[in-house]
């Protein structure tokens with residue numbers, strides 16, 4: 001018998017406080033799905049707080065204890081608000097999770113920072129899913145808590161692991177029931193050799209939802225957000241925005257790739273392959289249609305879309321002897337960018353100069369610059385903003401860059417990109 005399953009994903013913002021956790025139950029009651037896999041991120045800014053723990057561990061170990069205590073207090077106070085029974089088992093579970101991560105740090109001998117990072121940051125999701133699962137049980141919403149690390153198998157590339165799809169598919173069908181409600185963690189996975197925890201990259205919970213949907217042949221994925229859906233611009237930076245009712249997979253991939261942080265870029269490919277629709281909806285208003293990403297028209301309504309990526313680095317290279325920048329030099333540059341895990345979001349090349357806009361996620365700019373200086377004349381600007389405008393009219397671009405210092409501009413048929421100094 002084929003069961004229709006759906007996948008829901010609640011991000012950190014939707015479970016950042018007691019009201020948010022209560023609202024998960026409300027969304028489930030209003031949407032009335034019986035076969036659901038629910039993916040949950042760490043509450044609020046807890047992944048950042050856990051990154052802080054890892055930072056202290058390597059740089060200021062005396063502060064680890066307090067940092068973990070603060071994380072425990074945050075979850076504890078939310079739980080005190082939502083659980084009627086002060087002796088509910090969830091309080092003991094929170095304590096146990098905190099004790100486990102603390103003992104890991106006390107006994108760990110590895111100096112591999114990415115490995116330690118993944119063993120620690122995942123506790124945000126383990127804590128949030130434990131609390132939400134217990135709360136739904138209290139509300140008589142029957143559910144099963146599943147450890148996603150038994151389902152998603154990856155390589156050991158800590159902090160940015162790649163999925164082994166075949167094994168993952170087998171593990172998912174073994175560990176996730178096709179009926180009822182399953183609660184599980186976003187962002188986490190495990191590598192195959194030692195079962196060490198890995199992570200799929202920051203904001204990776206959307207991708208988790210897509211992996212599950214793909215492997216379970218789900219009917220749809222819904223990601224619940226603090227916005228009405230995908231808008232034509234980030235409402236934190238643009239005063240007026242338009243809700244996009246429908247976006248094609250292709251267009252959504254482009255928007256996410258250029259940095260529309262409402263959807264994680266890796267989410268869309270697996271869904272597109274099986275034509276599983278992705279809904280982006282408001283968790284304040286569960287019955288509103290929100291945005292549908294799926295087959296069909298590129299963009300409805302057809303309007304310019306603005307994406308901005310802050311905190312980028314614009315790097316410009318020219319050869320020391322003013323000789324041309326050719327394939328060989330460019331390939332050397334890319335070897336270094338790859339080595340230092342710099343994500344490239346724009347490239348521009350002329351006869352004697354080569355510019356790239358990069359994301360310095362792993363703080364490797366200094367080492368990169370040192371390596372480049374032996375071969376190139378290097379200039380760079382830190383903290384620039386990259387604006388990408390899709391389907392723009394020339395007026396859209398003009399008004400965006402008015403009174404701003406434009407460092408670089410690039411235009412193709414559907415996309416205009418400008419790098420602006422803040």
Ligand code: ADP
Nearest residue numbers: 011012013014227230231233234236260261262
């Ligand atoms: P989550 O709780 O799932 O982690 P995020 O905070 O990552 O949610 O994503 C939601 C936020 O994405 C919104 O609050 C909004 O500020 C931002 N955002 C960026 N670009 C867009 C866009 N094009 N449409 C809607 N929201 C956007």
Ligand code: ASP
Nearest residue numbers: 041047187202203204205
């Ligand atoms: N909790 C993780 C993060 O904050 C994953 C996610 O929220 O998608 O990056």
Ligand code: MG
Nearest residue numbers: 011012013203
């Ligand atoms: Mg997020």
